[in-house]
Amino acid sequence: MAKINEEMKRVVGEQRLGFMATVCADGTPNLSPKGLTLVLDDDHLVIGEVRSPGTRSNLTTRPSAEINVVDPIARKGFRFKGDCRVYAEGAEFEELVAFLRSQGAKSHIRSVIVMTVARVHPLISPVYDSGTTEREVRKRQMERLHELNMDLADDA
Ligand SMILES: Cc1cc2nc3c(=O)[nH]c(=O)nc-3n(C[C@H](O)[C@H](O)[C@H](O)COP(=O)(O)O)c2cc1C
Structure with missing residues:
Protein backbone atom coordinates (compact mmCIF):
# COMPACT_ATOMS: atom_id res chain seq x y z
CA MET A 1 0.00 0.00 0.00
CA SER A 125 0.62 20.77 17.86
CA PRO A 126 -0.68 20.47 21.44
CA VAL A 127 -2.42 23.77 20.77
CA TYR A 128 -5.22 21.62 19.31
CA ASP A 129 -5.61 19.67 22.57
CA SER A 130 -7.94 22.29 24.01
CA GLY A 131 -10.34 22.00 21.07
CA THR A 132 -9.01 24.97 19.08
CA THR A 133 -9.99 24.71 15.42
CA GLU A 134 -7.51 24.80 12.55
CA ARG A 135 -9.10 28.03 11.37
CA GLU A 136 -8.41 29.65 14.77
CA VAL A 137 -4.84 28.34 14.82
CA ARG A 138 -4.21 29.64 11.30
CA LYS A 139 -5.64 33.04 12.21
CA ARG A 140 -3.46 33.30 15.34
CA GLN A 141 -0.31 32.33 13.44
CA MET A 142 -1.05 34.76 10.62
CA GLU A 143 -1.50 37.54 13.18
CA ARG A 144 1.81 36.61 14.77
CA LEU A 145 3.56 36.63 11.40
CA HIS A 146 2.03 40.00 10.68
CA GLU A 147 3.34 41.34 14.01
CA LEU A 148 6.81 39.97 13.30
CA ASN A 149 6.80 41.71 9.92
CA MET A 150 5.52 45.06 11.19
CA ASP A 151 9.02 46.59 10.91
CA LEU A 152 9.12 45.68 7.23
CA ALA A 153 5.62 47.04 6.67
CA ASP A 154 6.68 50.32 8.32
CA ASP A 155 9.58 50.67 5.87
CA ALA A 156 7.33 50.35 2.85
C1 LIG B 1 15.69 27.33 4.80
C2 LIG B 1 16.86 26.52 4.31
C3 LIG B 1 16.68 25.64 3.27
C4 LIG B 1 17.74 24.87 2.81
N1 LIG B 1 17.56 23.99 1.80
C5 LIG B 1 18.56 23.17 1.41
C6 LIG B 1 18.34 22.19 0.41
O1 LIG B 1 17.25 22.01 -0.14
N2 LIG B 1 19.37 21.40 0.07
C7 LIG B 1 20.62 21.52 0.66
O2 LIG B 1 21.51 20.75 0.33
N3 LIG B 1 20.85 22.44 1.60
C8 LIG B 1 19.85 23.26 2.00
N4 LIG B 1 20.06 24.20 2.96
C9 LIG B 1 21.41 24.35 3.50
C10 LIG B 1 21.75 23.31 4.52
O3 LIG B 1 20.71 23.10 5.46
C11 LIG B 1 23.02 23.75 5.28
O4 LIG B 1 24.08 23.94 4.36
C12 LIG B 1 23.40 22.78 6.37
O5 LIG B 1 24.43 23.32 7.15
C13 LIG B 1 23.82 21.43 5.82
O6 LIG B 1 24.21 20.61 6.89
P1 LIG B 1 24.72 19.13 6.65
O7 LIG B 1 25.91 19.22 5.75
O8 LIG B 1 25.04 18.64 8.01
O9 LIG B 1 23.57 18.42 6.03
C14 LIG B 1 19.02 25.00 3.43
C15 LIG B 1 19.18 25.89 4.48
C16 LIG B 1 18.11 26.63 4.92
C17 LIG B 1 18.33 27.58 6.08
Missing part, protein backbone atom coordinates in the same frame (compact mmCIF):
# COMPACT_ATOMS: atom_id res chain seq x y z
CA ALA A 2 1.19 3.52 -0.76
CA LYS A 3 2.92 5.21 2.16
CA ILE A 4 2.42 8.82 1.03
CA ASN A 5 -1.24 9.80 0.82
CA GLU A 6 -2.86 12.85 -0.81
CA GLU A 7 -2.82 14.93 2.38
CA MET A 8 0.90 14.27 2.85
CA LYS A 9 1.52 15.15 -0.80
CA ARG A 10 -0.36 18.41 -0.35
CA VAL A 11 1.58 19.45 2.78
CA VAL A 12 5.00 18.54 1.35
CA GLY A 13 4.12 20.20 -1.98
CA GLU A 14 3.04 23.40 -0.24
CA GLN A 15 5.91 23.61 2.26
CA ARG A 16 8.85 22.04 0.41
CA LEU A 17 10.88 22.62 3.57
CA GLY A 18 11.86 19.45 5.41
CA PHE A 19 14.13 19.09 8.44
CA MET A 20 16.25 16.04 7.82
CA ALA A 21 17.93 14.05 10.59
CA THR A 22 20.73 11.62 9.85
CA VAL A 23 23.15 9.75 12.11
CA CYS A 24 26.80 10.75 12.44
CA ALA A 25 29.65 8.24 12.74
CA ASP A 26 29.85 8.89 16.51
CA GLY A 27 26.12 8.21 16.93
CA THR A 28 25.17 11.87 17.42
CA PRO A 29 22.29 13.35 15.39
CA ASN A 30 22.71 15.63 12.39
CA LEU A 31 19.71 17.83 11.63
CA SER A 32 19.49 20.35 8.82
CA PRO A 33 16.81 22.05 6.72
CA LYS A 34 16.19 21.06 3.12
CA GLY A 35 14.07 23.53 1.14
CA LEU A 36 14.12 21.22 -1.85
CA THR A 37 12.06 18.42 -0.31
CA LEU A 38 9.48 17.00 -2.72
CA VAL A 39 7.30 13.93 -3.21
CA LEU A 40 8.63 11.75 -6.00
CA ASP A 41 5.83 9.17 -5.95
CA ASP A 42 3.58 7.26 -3.52
CA ASP A 43 6.56 5.80 -1.61
CA HIS A 44 9.49 8.15 -2.13
CA LEU A 45 10.59 11.61 -1.08
CA VAL A 46 13.31 13.37 -3.04
CA ILE A 47 15.73 16.00 -1.75
CA GLY A 48 18.02 18.19 -3.81
CA GLU A 49 21.42 18.25 -2.16
CA VAL A 50 22.87 21.67 -2.79
CA ARG A 51 25.05 22.26 0.25
CA SER A 52 24.66 19.35 2.69
CA PRO A 53 28.00 17.54 2.91
CA GLY A 54 27.25 16.21 6.41
CA THR A 55 23.90 14.70 5.44
CA ARG A 56 25.36 13.23 2.29
CA SER A 57 28.35 11.72 4.01
CA ASN A 58 26.20 10.22 6.77
CA LEU A 59 23.79 8.64 4.29
CA THR A 60 26.49 6.94 2.28
CA THR A 61 27.37 4.74 5.28
CA ARG A 62 24.21 5.00 7.44
CA PRO A 63 21.18 5.31 5.12
CA SER A 64 18.57 5.67 7.87
CA ALA A 65 16.95 9.11 8.15
CA GLU A 66 13.91 11.03 9.27
CA ILE A 67 12.37 14.08 7.61
CA ASN A 68 9.85 16.34 9.33
CA VAL A 69 7.68 18.60 7.20
CA VAL A 70 5.47 21.03 9.14
CA ASP A 71 2.99 23.66 8.04
CA PRO A 72 3.96 26.46 10.46
CA ILE A 73 0.62 28.25 10.04
CA ALA A 74 -1.61 25.21 10.61
CA ARG A 75 0.89 23.79 13.15
CA LYS A 76 0.52 20.35 11.59
CA GLY A 77 2.74 18.09 9.54
CA PHE A 78 4.31 14.69 9.11
CA ARG A 79 7.38 12.68 10.15
CA PHE A 80 8.74 10.47 7.38
CA LYS A 81 11.19 7.72 8.23
CA GLY A 82 13.12 5.43 5.91
CA ASP A 83 16.37 4.56 4.24
CA CYS A 84 17.94 6.91 1.70
CA ARG A 85 20.07 6.54 -1.36
CA VAL A 86 22.30 9.27 -2.74
CA TYR A 87 22.60 9.73 -6.52
CA ALA A 88 25.52 11.88 -7.68
CA GLU A 89 26.02 10.81 -11.30
CA GLY A 90 24.59 8.72 -14.11
CA ALA A 91 21.22 8.43 -15.81
CA GLU A 92 19.18 8.14 -12.60
CA PHE A 93 20.87 11.25 -11.19
CA GLU A 94 20.10 13.19 -14.41
CA GLU A 95 16.45 12.06 -14.34
CA LEU A 96 16.08 13.10 -10.70
CA VAL A 97 17.66 16.49 -11.38
CA ALA A 98 15.27 16.94 -14.33
CA PHE A 99 12.37 16.14 -11.99
CA LEU A 100 13.58 18.72 -9.44
CA ARG A 101 14.01 21.30 -12.25
CA SER A 102 10.46 20.55 -13.47
CA GLN A 103 9.32 21.44 -9.94
CA GLY A 104 11.09 24.78 -10.05
CA ALA A 105 14.52 24.00 -8.54
CA LYS A 106 17.04 26.63 -9.62
CA SER A 107 20.10 25.89 -7.45
CA HIS A 108 23.09 23.87 -8.53
CA ILE A 109 22.24 20.33 -7.42
CA ARG A 110 25.33 18.36 -6.41
CA SER A 111 23.51 15.15 -5.59
CA VAL A 112 19.96 13.90 -5.11
CA ILE A 113 18.76 12.04 -2.04
CA VAL A 114 15.85 9.62 -2.38
CA MET A 115 14.11 8.32 0.75
CA THR A 116 12.08 5.11 0.51
CA VAL A 117 9.42 5.94 3.08
CA ALA A 118 8.90 3.06 5.49
CA ARG A 119 6.82 4.84 8.16
CA VAL A 120 4.87 8.07 8.44
CA HIS A 121 3.49 9.66 11.60
CA PRO A 122 1.30 12.73 11.74
CA LEU A 123 2.50 15.76 13.72
CA ILE A 124 -0.06 17.95 15.44
